[in-house]
Amino acid sequence: MESQRAHTQPAQSTSVVPAHEQLGTNDRFFTLYQISGLLLSSAEKPIFAERLQQQFNIDPTRRGWSSNTISYQEMRYIFEHLWLGKNKDRSECLFNHASRINYASFGAISLAAMSLPSGEESIRFCSKHFQTPWSAIPEINRNGGISLLHIPRFYDPELRATLEHFHFVNCFAVSRSHTPGIRIAESVRFTRSCGIGKIALEHYFGCPVFFDEGIAQIDFSRPWLNRPMPPLSSTLRPQAEQQAAMLADHIKDKHSLLQFLQTHLDTIHSADDMARLLGISCRTLARILDQQGASYSILSREVRVTEARRLLRNGVTTQHIAERLGFSDERSFRCAFKSWSGSSPSEYRCGQEQFLHPLK
Structure with missing residues (x-):
């Protein structure tokens, strides 16, 4: 992001999280509770139920699958066939x-x-x-x-x-x-x-x-x-x-790359920063992100606009938000936010007054 300040090595120590501990789209991590009703309905579709059994070892006709875990890609596959498909x-x-x-x-x-x-x-x-x-x-x-x-x-x-x-x-x-x-x-x-x-x-x-x-x-x-x-x-x-x-x-520590960036917004201001904290090369990071249909610039924009919206409606000043998101000054943040959202920070804040609650 051109409007962000040039980044130097952070003064505070930051723990390095090995890349293999990041949650990828093919890692089995998510429980099936959130789509349990969808899976039960698939039991009425013998062809798809057979696919679930063969590919994911999930038998929707029985309740033993409730403790299973699946990956993001597998969850997406289920949604594509039971939700996003044609004539649904x-x-x-x-x-x-x-x-x-x-x-x-x-x-x-x-x-x-x-x-x-x-x-x-x-x-x-x-x-x-x-x-x-x-x-x-x-x-x-x-x-x-x-x-x-x-x-x-x-x-x-x-x-x-x-x-x-x-x-x-x-x-x-x-x-x-x-x-x-x-x-x-x-x-x-x-x-x-x-x-x-x-x-x-x-x-x-x-x-x-x-x-x-x-x-x-x-x-x-x-x-x-x-x-x-x-x-x-x-x-x-x-x-x-x-x-x-x-x-x-036993709280899980794994994070997706998107979450990792959310957690380290104060120290990650470039793809180089992110790769260094992950302990991987920039080329490897770019390849991982490409496999997930994203890029550093896309993730950076998504994370920062969501965090900016959350902080604005919680009464945080634009100066503090600019610092939190890694901008050199308020003006740079205001310009970026308007390009992201189509409205200025003050306009967005006014439209969110029903949610305003100053953060302590």
């Missing part, structure tokens, strides 16, 4: 998926979350421990409630909106199965439409739905956050508490 009614497909999942569908993590005393703690626990191709980031909004942000872990424009829809539908399906009769959210926001009508989505979510947002998010309602947690049975509680303790001690 996406509304029917999505809501059919939702009808097949409940709290039990999400396994041990949901069981552990049930041992926590509040809905907010449950959200934070699940967002920290679920192994998904997106980051779920809970933030306090201006009304004192919780907004759950959807931040991609991979650069994939074609699949991004799909993952947002499945993420939020999953949240609602699981929440309703556990706490029926309580309004879950005040609003749901997507970066773009996914071929499903707004009316159908609003009927499902029971609240206003918005498209073309800078960041996809659910704004949870205060009644749902404050709901009394149903007591666990004397049999389930020890299991849930034990699972919670185990998960807290």
Whole structure:
């Protein structure tokens, strides 16, 4: 990025993360919970069910696959055949998926979350421990409630909106199965439409739905956050508490390249910086990114515009944002943000006042 300052060796020490520890698109890391309903529906399609069994050792006619893990590429393959293919009614497909999942569908993590005393703690626990191709980031909004942000872990424009829809539908399906009769959210926001009508989505979510947002998010309602947690049975509680303790001690450290850049925004200002921190050559980094359909400049833009939007609506000054994102001054940041978003930082901030909550 030409507007960014020339980078010198950072003064503070930065731990080097070997390249082989990065999460690639072919590494099996993601659990199948988030597409469990989609897989169950595939059991009604014998040809595709046979392919799943042969290629991924997943038998959708049985529930033993719930503890399996798949790679991002394998997940994409499943979506391409059960969601993105021709002649697919996406509304029917999505809501059919939702009808097949409940709290039990999400396994041990949901069981552990049930041992926590509040809905907010449950959200934070699940967002920290679920192994998904997106980051779920809970933030306090201006009304004192919780907004759950959807931040991609991979650069994939074609699949991004799909993952947002499945993420939020999953949240609602699981929440309703556990706490029926309580309004879950005040609003749901997507970066773009996914071929499903707004009316159908609003009927499902029971609240206003918005498209073309800078960041996809659910704004949870205060009644749902404050709901009394149903007591666990004397049999389930020890299991849930034990699972919670185990998960807290075994948090995965792997990051995708996109996440790695998000984590090191203060020290990575060029492809050279990124390659050096990864312990690989620039040529190797370029080859890895090319295999993932991206480049350093693409990732840099995506990460910085998302972080800028998040910080702007949380009341952070443009000076501090410019420093955080590696710009030489505020003017350079303002020019870059307008080229990214089509609006100035101040215009974007004004349009996000309902979310403003100063970061501490």
